[in-house]
Amino acid sequence: MGGALYPESLVRIHANFLSCNILGNTHSVSNSSKLSLKCADEARQAVLAYFKASPSEYTVVFTANASAALKLVAESFPFTGGSKLVIGADSHNSVHGIREFAAFKGAQTCYIPSTPLGGFDISMAKNILLRNRPRSIDLTPSLFVLTAQSNISNSKIPLSMSEYASSLGYHTLVDGAALAATSILNVSDYPIDAMAVSFYKMFGYPTGVGALIVKTAFLAQLKRPWFAGGTVDVVQVPGNIVTPAFRPHEQFEDGTINYLQLPAITHGLRFLTAYMPFLPLRLSCLLSYLSASLSRLRHDSSGRPVVQILSRIPTQRVRIVGEGAETGTLVSILFLGPSGEMMPNSFIEYAASTKNISLRTGCMCNPGGAAAILGITEEMQQLYPGVTLSDFERRMGRELGVVRISLGLASNFHDVWRVIKFAKSISQELSLRALWGQWIENQKSEGERNR
Template structure:
């Protein structure tokens, strides 16, 4: 009898322990990204094909006649793209990469099967065929951007990142007065072993004046690859100035400084402004008239140039280089039409490129060279910036991508198609609510301001009913299990990402340093930080260290955005 009473006393404790183990297992499963059964329902891989989506599409088509290229996308999407995707899948990562069509692939295959292409740095028949293809590709790129070949040159590179690197590496940086080069080299690729102190992005107080050294002025919302230019500016002792949009506007509206009258007449200083015409995190569109306004700040002895990161922009919007005149434009072609990867371009304004201090040479970038004294004569643009043999078999595939854009109706038609989907989706995402009325999402960007300011990118956090954020990688993993191709993290845009999620630069640096010391780049998706509580005292809060991004492109469909909405509506049960 006593043993029986002892077992009965232990029973509640055992049940409690079993319940605790079950709760921990469920939490681990969610964190691992497992998609759980909700209400007895199996995970759905048929998002976007429901009767509700079909009904909503009929109304959508009546309201948005610019969708779908006059029926082309509904007629051809399956044969051109869908045949390569798992059933029930939806691609929503066009800012990460465009999608190629099977028509492009077949055309490229036929060309490679039917012709022989040799190294263009020769004059035999196969080489001359490659040389002709390279010239045709440059002409197509210039025509696509309405650029005058007398004014702009197309420099083929591996990617927009390499184009930006060329600008930073060869820009004629001048040090600020009194600067001394740093002798210590930081180990392990870390900028500085300390997380503190950190500067701030915002307003700009006369970043540079004639005779006072170069300045690198850059928008907070820039891609990492643009921020990397700042490493060259720092290396040469130039001034860094990180600004937000109001800060840029205020600076451009201010009176430019006058020349230093004590400087020599031929002593010209160059400064650089860098910004994205469309940022890759929120999809914000930034004014192209900034280019002319930056140039207007130039004086006889201090010239201001602009490098425009157009990698995200040109995938969904036209860029007319007759209307705007950036000094350098950086693009990646896979962002536009998916194939080929590994080919980008620096569109360099010829008179601006003349100021670059081109150092490295190799392959076809020189007329000739001697081993003695490392003497060389550079080729003129564009070859003078193309060190080594260009990827000619990839470059010849560009024509098939441009042909596909033309079949869709060109960039104006693509812009209108993407905007129709954005205009329908954005207010529905913003309206998603928990059963108690709390918002399900925190949607970033400027969707309420319309297409002049916002493109077809949805960056968001999924919120619990209490307002806290679910870790973005967990949402991505759950979305992947449901067949959705989205992206999570800071998507190579740390400045705007950290600002949006509320993470201070010191906190972001400490997190990265912790990962570096541990030898991993798999950083914690949630960060615990101190913030003032309701009573004014410091309180510990957990912040998401990244966002979820769903982005649209030329081959996005209504079913894709409807699937995203259906997924998030059903997801509410997991994030109460």
Template sequence: MGAALYPERLIRVHTELLARSLMGNTHSINNSSQLSSNMVEQARKAVLEFFDAPPGYVVVFTSNASAALKLVGESFPFTSSSSYVLSADSHNSVHGIRQYAADKGSRVAYIPATQEGGFYLCKAKRLIHRNRPLFRNRHPSLFALTAQSNISAWKSPLSLLTYATQFGYHTLLDAAALVPTTSFSLTDHPVDAMAVSFYKMFGYPTGVGALVAKKSFLEKLERPWFAGGNVEVVQVPGMVVTRASRVEERFEDGTVNYLVLPAITEGLRLLSSYIPYLPIRLSALLHALVENLQKITYPNGAPVLQLLSHLPQRRVRVVGEEADTGFMISFLYLLPSGDPISLRFIDFLAQQHKISLRTGCMCNPGGAAALLSLQHSMAQLYPTVRLHDFERVVGRELGVVRVSLGLASSYEDVWEIVRFSRRLVNREWREWWWKKWLDEEITVGGDGVTLKAPATSAESGRKEEGGLLRKWASMWTVRTRT
């Protein structure tokens, strides 16, 4: 699901801390406030140590990774001669920075995605060079790199950060999908700023992320507003403002979540004991999952599913060795005819069997369009377009099925997905559930339109899937390929 399961030990230790402590707002000097401040500083130190940060880095706590990326976007000093360069296979929170760049008249340049997501290194370098800032200090430019795609499993070559820096770019790394299962060192890859989300790493707490950044980089950013906690003096009435002396505090609006930040310290301590060995175990799980899924076919020999994301080419067998892809796969379930099965039906089917699957475009429209070969259709979008309008044009749902492996994943989890996929081979089982799904109320596209399958659908359970697909297509008004 893209969110780690929260460990029992982490919840227990944190609950015990809250039960025996009295913590107060950090913006004071009383005893409870001092305790909170000490806990916050311990959390900052734990984050810097976990990511092997050299001197000069600071930690800004945010509500999530998206908020960390937004801090950079809204404060970066874009000009009409600046550039913002990013990969098409990126999270929407990375794409969103383009709004700030465009508002200042800056160029927005996309590294095109390959059919399997990710990009070609030569094209990335060529585009970075072509859009380089001519005057580094007068026209600051930003290069944002997605360390690992959350839909294609692509791992970006981190050497691009150094390459972009050589041409005068400031560098921003979206590491949210990478660091839950992969060690990362800021000493080896000294990016200007990096966004992370802790619930993705160890499940708890939600609502806390961080921007880990060079102090020198933050000092070049221009915050568009101020709030309680990130200022020392405010003239009222008047316009005089003196920002907080500590640069990281200038970017923390209001009171930090001091009650849950101690859980970050314990969570990083827990993850530190596993992450050196995690790639070996997850590599074995991923290979077992892929190998077993690829063997499942219908009686006519057609595959039950189509794997779309980057697949691992090798097993991780040594501590410290990095995997060549992320520990996840994106795919589509298919009918014997080769047509994709509705994602909404797969969602329904999985729920009935107590399985939580992630379906959709994963907030990564560029990556999804690449995997589904919809880049041309994406180029035809117009302002105010809605998702159901787009799906109506392309004749299919925009999205995939994703299975992610993490800290708590086991062979039992892998086997459950394989067993679920094998059940689709049984035509009678498949049609029985399809009929049951059609007989239920279905909400389409999030636009409030509720459709009810006609009563006759209950009598068509024995028909081939093609007929059922056409019935569903007529209800949904989408030109489903049959």
């Protein structure tokens, strides 16, 4: 589903901590507040250490999620009339949304097209970055937003792209939400100005906490459009004078931070640190077995394939501990009927739920990546203002999106085997007919309830 299953030990440790301590709002000087502040600082240090971000160069701004971290940069970046925003088409909507802030300030958004397998062609991306390079780093600040790993196409883009963009004068922002869940990420190895992450994707708990790992020098160039409690030291009322909070990260943490949950970040990163060196090797084996098994499935009534894999499949497996994988660890697929037609994703989702299997279906909030792997990029260009998903699907004559199977920290062979066993049930005519009949009846019942 795109979120890690939280470890029992992490929840137990955190619950015990909360049972034995009283935490208070960090905007005070009481003992409980001092403890909260100490825990928050420890969490910041743990994040910097985990991502190998130099404390002398970077700081951590805690946010509600990765989207909120991206928005912090988007709303504060000093776009001007001559600025450029360069984005890969295969990106999350929270990245695409940055174009709204850019357009409001008169900047131009330039897209790097996706390949049919997602991601983008490196030489084409460099050419687009070169053609749109900032005319003046100071007068026309420009931003390159890199999706390090696609959440639908399984493509990885090398972080070294930030080196090329930086050499041209771009600031670089990385969406690391998908990549950080299964890959070791050393921020200081690259000229990355800021990176957004989400902790529930990494180790399951807690939700509602993300972070922007950001250079303090870059943070100083961002101009916030407002201020809030916690971000200021003195506010003149009535009047116009505002003195920002002293510490840079405090100027970007609106209101009260999630101080009850931040100690879990420290424990969660400690837990993940122990497993991460082994994770790519284990997940590479599981992904290889899953994709190969799904590819071999055939309908017993026609001999046609049951599954079409649309996402990028690695060309080689990880062989040793500590080695990185060339792709992510997800599979985006379509289920095909005995005659080769696409089966509705809503049916697959329902059928899986009868087996207590949770599958994510749809476009994964990544319309560019979805259009690329579904082969509907041209149709995407013909959309009009006010169009709805239902309108788009009627025009295409089918449900849009994919079925996504994501492997992560807690995934094991039994999980993969159960998914393959479910897919086999779709390949068998008798079980397929039974599931289809149940789905039709369920739709009728839901329709009657909604009247």
